[in-house]
Amino acid sequence: MVRVEKIEYKPVGARELLIEMKDLSELMIDLAYSATLFNSPELAQEVIEMESHIDTLTYLLSMNVMVAARDGDDAESLVGVTKVARATDKISDAAADMATIVLQGIGIHPVIREAFEKVEERLTRVEVKPESILTEKQLGELGLAAKMGVDVIAIRRNKRWIIDPEENETLQKGDVLIVRGAPQGVEEIEGVAKGTIQKLED
Amino acid sequence: MVRVEKIEYKPVGARELLIEMKDLSELMIDLAYSATLFNSPELAQEVIEMESHIDTLTYLLSMNVMVAARDGDDAESLVGVTKVARATDKISDAAADMATIVLQGIGIHPVIREAFEKVEERLTRVEVKPESILTEKQLGELGLAAKMGVDVIAIRRNKRWIIDPEENETLQKGDVLIVRGAPQGVEEIEGVAKGTIQKLED
Structure with a gap:
């Protein structure tokens, strides 16, 4: 992979990076399996972007661990941190491998679909359009779980991911939401995010 | 890794293997992160065994896909299956890498523990002893979730794993249970499996 962006050192807590x-x-x-199942290039693309983000986090972590280690004892007790980070990086690479199958348009054999069909819940990726009623609303006041049976499991805002967002998170136009739910609810939230549905049914 | 066991071809559905x-x-x-967090060689050992089992499943899948492909069209539509399997194999390798950190006794730096401390639930591995009241009981009649707030997420019986076991699954002596729950419930189930606790409180 050609990396055009130079990753600059900045002091970040290893704790935050690892979380x-x-x-x-x-x-x-989760996304990679779903992308394969539903043959969704959109979900696959999110996986690829996350993989690149994890690469960045791994570099940042390595640099911060180096700066933190003052002597041999420090180094010994920090080497475990870099090993956990490397394993996490490898997991994310594997997820990206799976996503690539979808992006390369390699036909997914019926056998794979069947293997995942017992998953009753679907996962989708929707972008919040300016005209959507979701814009500038807090997740808690929207009550999506009660009204549509869907759950926002992650938000991508520019280059940042918010995993398991809190009730008081305010949605903004341009946010990309990863939503899990029953097939009908997932269809509804797609309309709501696009702005074609302008009212939430109770 | 030295592999002493020869894996023999047997016809198995690709669907079952992939699931x-x-x-x-x-x-x-899940187990690998927990093993790291709680510095648990027992959980780490389960991860290592699962990794070796996934290796076997990958071989079996490859052989079955080869036998299933009669011509070029078949091969084209089956190549995706082997790619998904390879990605799954890589994920399991990464989990084993993480488990190895624990088994090698590399000191886990406080930074790692803190990163995972927000996980309030614990994961444990218990073996059902012959004298345990769990022996020969169905999961449903035990009602562990209601009584102790714990959930059996997997059972290993000899070389077979049962993931997300059903309510009517009967526990047997020698079963290894992977249990998730609040710290107190986890301690209780450890006593119950060992046989030191002989009664379930309502």
Whole structure:
């Protein structure tokens, strides 16, 4: 992979970096299987972007660990951190491999679909359009779980992912939402995010 | 790795194999992070065994796909299956890498523990002893979720894993249970499986 963006050192807590890497890698596995199942290039594309983001986090973590290690004892006790990070990176690479199958348009054999069909819930990716009633609303006041049976499991805002967003998170236009739910609810939320549905039914 | 066991071809549906590989790989990620967090060689060992089992499933799948492909069209539409399987295999390798950190006794730096401390639920591995009241009981009649707030997420019986066991699954002596729950419930189930606790409180 050609990397055009130089990753600059900045001091970030290893703790924060590891939490983000763990959450992202778990989400990626979920998205990657779903992308394969539903033959969804949109979900696959999110996985690829997350993979590149995890690469960045891995570099940042390595640099911060180096700066933190003052002597041999530090180094010994920090080497475990880099190993966990490397394993997380490998998990995310594997998820990206799976997503690539979809993006390369390799036909997914019926056998694969069947294997995943017992998954009753669907996963989708929707972008919040300016004209959507979701814009500038808090997740809690929207009550999507009660009204449509869907759950926003992640939000991508520019280059940042918010995993398991809180009730008081305010949605903004341009947000990309990863939503899980029953097939009907998933269809509804797609209309709501696009703005073609302008009212939430109770 | 030295492989002493020869894997013999047997006809198995690719569908069944893929379902098992997907479920196992997801469970492995969960177990691997937990093993790291709680510095648990027991959980780590389960991950290592699952990895070796997934290797076997990958071989079996490859052989079955070869036998299934009669011509070029078949091969084209089956190549996606082997790619998904390879990605699953890579995920399981990464989980094993993480487990190895624990088994090698590399000190886990406080930074890693903190990163996972927000996980309030614990994961544990218990073996059902002959004298345990769990022996020969169905999961449904035990009502562990209601009584102790714990959930049996997987059972290993000899070389077979049962993921997300049904209510009517009967526990047997020697079963290894992977249990998730609040710290207190996890401690209780450890006593119950060992046989030191002989009664379930309502």
